[in-house]
Amino acid sequence: MMNTDNVIHIKNMVCPRCIMAVEQVLNQLKIPFTHIELGAITLAHAPTDTDRKRLGEALEPLGFALLESTKSVLISRIKTLIIDYVHHDDTDPMKVNLSTYLADNLHHDYSYLSRLFSSVEGITIEKYITSQKIERVKELLFYDELTLSEIAFKLHYSSVAHLSSQFKKETGMTPTAFRQMKKPDHKPLDKL
Missing domain, CATH: 3.30.70.100 (Alpha-Beta Plaits)
Structure with a gap:
């Protein structure tokens, strides 16, 4: 141990x-x-x-x-698990959802983690996950190696339409328009 x-x-x-x-x-x-x-x-x-x-x-x-502080450590671990899951996990989509994944890895009930994260960070865990996923989509679009359908699958979206809708809501443009830009607005992971 x-x-x-x-x-x-x-x-x-x-x-x-x-x-x-x-x-x-x-x-x-x-x-x-x-x-x-x-x-x-x-x-x-x-x-x-x-x-x-x-x-x-x-x-x-x-x-x-x-x-x-233990709360700061827990918030940091939540962010690290989400970043690792979204940006560094290239395996097939997990069979458990992210809330179960976080609860199991952090040994706390998801509702507690969610309340703590929101109270400290001022945003929900879901919003943070969305921000991370959109940054990952931007990165994958910039490299132009995968189709939008492959990106949607890789990032566990239910469909290309869901990815496109969320992307437009977060960035104000479609994934196709973003891909055509020469200098995308890409944020460092620790600044999200």
Whole structure:
């Protein structure tokens, strides 16, 4: 069983490059670790206050922040799971819906997670998921490697019409019009 005293949660770790950046900082600071994943690092031993301070100061210029409160950690984990699911999971559509996926992975009732997220972030989990999915659609449209039908399937939309409707509602344009733009309005994941 993992010792949770050795785990440090980090805000804004949203991609594989973030993991590499955090790993580089840990190596530079000579802080031994055993595992790094989106949103968390597991250190070889419980961090001292000095380790936490040095790590926080080194990560801040890179856009990361150490999370201290359990609510902040939970919000960060919700975001990390959603980002991972939407942006990095290339498997077939899951057999469980995202609310069940979040509840199972975070060991909390979805209604609690939803209320907490809304009270802290000011938006619903569903709105956050939609924002992430639309950013992923923008990215896939920009690369122009998949059809709209393939994108809809990949991102678990019930139909191309549903994707198109949601995309237009969020961006003000159709996916086809967006694809024809030369410089799409693409937002960093940690700014959504």
